[in-house]
Amino acid sequence: MNEIKQAINDCENLKDLEQFRLSLFGKKGLFAKEFVKMKSLPNEKKRDFAQKLNADKEFFLNLLNDKKMILESIAIEEEMRDESVDVTLFNSTPTSGALHPVMATMDKIIEYFLSMNFSIQEGPLVEDDFHNFEALNLPKYHPARDMQDTFYFKDSMLLRTHTSPVQIRTMLESEPPIRIISPGAVFRRDYDLTHTPMFHQIEGLVVDKDGVVSFANLKYILEDFLKYMFGDVKVRFRPSFFPFTEPSAEVDISCIFCKGEGCRVCSQTGWLEILGSGVVDPNVFKAVGYEGVSGYAFGLGIERVAMLLHKIPDLRSLFEGDLRLLEQFR
């Protein structure tokens, strides 16, 4: 008994162990021989003999199994040591990374507004109904709250559908004058050539004592910005509607592909829509407790600008992480 125990313990690898197992339990192994012996015993002794033999058998099988598990984990460790990757190995074709085109475009936009004395404010991606809708003069049954557009959580929490809630947070936390931009991710239930469920916007907000900030200031800065971004383009302000601005305007540039003659990208109109903007609605100031002030706000989608600048036909390709696309921006 003890000899067998010792022998199992002394096995140094799985091969030795398997060999020893066969010498015990193989067809010509020790136990097979013992069972043959049993046949020549008188009947009244057979039972006890068989019982003892089976108990021994189970005992050694367990011992073999335990030893096997130990040897296996040692074998795995050795294998991992031998096959480890040498991370210091020299790669003969070093490549540099690069900013994702969306981030590069965002940086370029931010750079402009920093040069115009705006500062950067950020806000949470998970918002509540008040900051994303209510305080922005979006009434309870406004279509923008539709389940089609908004990702809702429980307890009227949601993924912000635009960067405009940062306007509200900034005004609630500070006093005018305010001159901020707010870049970041926004979320809408949309998915096609020109929409993805997550995309990025930059919001702008300027507020000062009544009479200091006007639509004319808005017009000047957006025209200047669009020429900085797209070069020599025509800019037009088109009357529009946003619940949080009044008056509101969407801002177009002459199509950078056909120079305004009409093509597929601009749907033959000669114009590309880039921004939403307007003079801050009095109801918004009421919601944050501001009095005697005026201001303007604007918002734009960063992916749309990146797509136009780099002639990317499918917005979704920006989020697939395909190196064949990304390497073009190194």
Ligand code: PHE
């Ligand atoms: N929040 C608007 C949108 O997501 C954009 C906007 C911002 C319009 C500020 C006007 C003023 O479409």
